[in-house]
Amino acid sequence: MMGLLNKWMESLDYEFKILQSCTRHQSPYSSCSRCLDVCSDEAITFIDGNPYIDNEKCTECGYCIAECPVQAIEGFFPKRTVFQNQLVVTDEHPPALRELLGYYKKGITAIIGEQEKLDENWQQTISKTNEMLEKLNEAPFSIHLKKIELKEESFTRREIFSFWKNEAQSTLKQMTPAKWRFNHEELDIAKLYPKHQFIEVSVNLSKCTLCKACQKLCKKNCFQINDTSFTISAQKCSGCMLCQDICPEKAITIQERIMSATEVAHSLLIKTCKICNNNYQTLVDQSEKCVKCKKKEEFGAILS
Structure with missing residues (x-):
């Protein structure tokens, strides 16, 4: 059955x-x-x-x-062929780099095959993966090319799940x-490498207006703006670039970089606008005008 x-x-x-x-x-x-x-x-x-x-x-x-x-x-x-917790090289496309990183964390840390040498696609993918593993403080994939008695343990779709x-x-x-x-x-x-982050998120404090667009659209909850600080938790960032794309002031920069997981908190200051005399939040100590008044001045300068 x-x-x-x-x-x-x-x-x-x-x-x-x-x-x-x-x-x-x-x-x-x-x-x-x-x-x-x-x-x-x-x-x-x-x-x-x-x-x-x-x-x-x-x-x-x-x-x-x-x-x-x-x-x-x-x-x-x-489907991938796995034998005794080792990934078997086949004639098909090699796994994607991220897929290999996933297999590694699931305990498959060796690659075996009967070829005399790996073809270029497999070689490049494994090499790039091992470079990333080194930055993650992990041992590289070991590679063993020799005659093997292979009892196929290829995962079915149900087994892959x-x-x-x-x-x-x-x-x-x-x-x-x-x-x-x-x-x-x-x-x-x-999620598989919680001690590291794969993306570095930078914010230009002089450009940021604290509009919270990044916080509202980020599904990974990397941004948190409250009454006292602007906190960036980039560990969960997957590099979708949406925050950089939608930022109206172009104040956010996303770069691929493997590093220890860090949380950066920028303090918020309460200032009084010298034009409208209203209090406003800012990330810049030298700020003298609220965003609304500054935009009015800029718009007026364009019209004139």
Whole structure:
């Protein structure tokens, strides 16, 4: 019975889909194109600024899932062959870099194969992954190319879901299509490496007007503005760039950089505007005018 059920599940074919949580759907100012950039099959196109997947062209390589910074591409990773907790090199595309980082944290830290040497794609991907692991203070993937007695332990789609979500309560629950389909949400590498951050977030204090647009749109809750401080917690940042794209003053800069997780708090000051005499918040000690009065002056200068 179980074998028949597994075969039935393997026969199901779910198409990849881009969800409304995509930053392009969240704001017309979003510049993210990472799914498009990583798709070598040209299966992703932009229509009216939003990405769509042509499932006739899509080969379900999973690269777009791994690359999406907000896990907005619904689908599942392709089957990988694992033998005795080692990833086996195949003729297919290698896993994406982020996918490899995920496998590493799940205990698969060695790569094996019967080839004399790795092909260029596998070599480049593993090399880049090992560079990142070094910055994360982790040992690199070990590589063993030799004749092996391979008993295939290739993950089925159901088993892949179980692998990425090992806290699933029961096999029966995993077999519900609405549940085992969604392993795209499990590859948030910031959660897998909580002591490090992959993005550095900088704010130009002289430009920032404390409008809170970044705080309202950031799904990772990296920004917190209250009565006394502007706090940036970049550990959870996945680099979607939406805060940088939507900032009206262009005060936010996002850079990919692996570093120890840090939290930066900028103190807020209460000043009195020399034009309207109202109190206002600012990040700059030398500030003399509130945002409203400053904008009026700038607008007047443009008209004159």
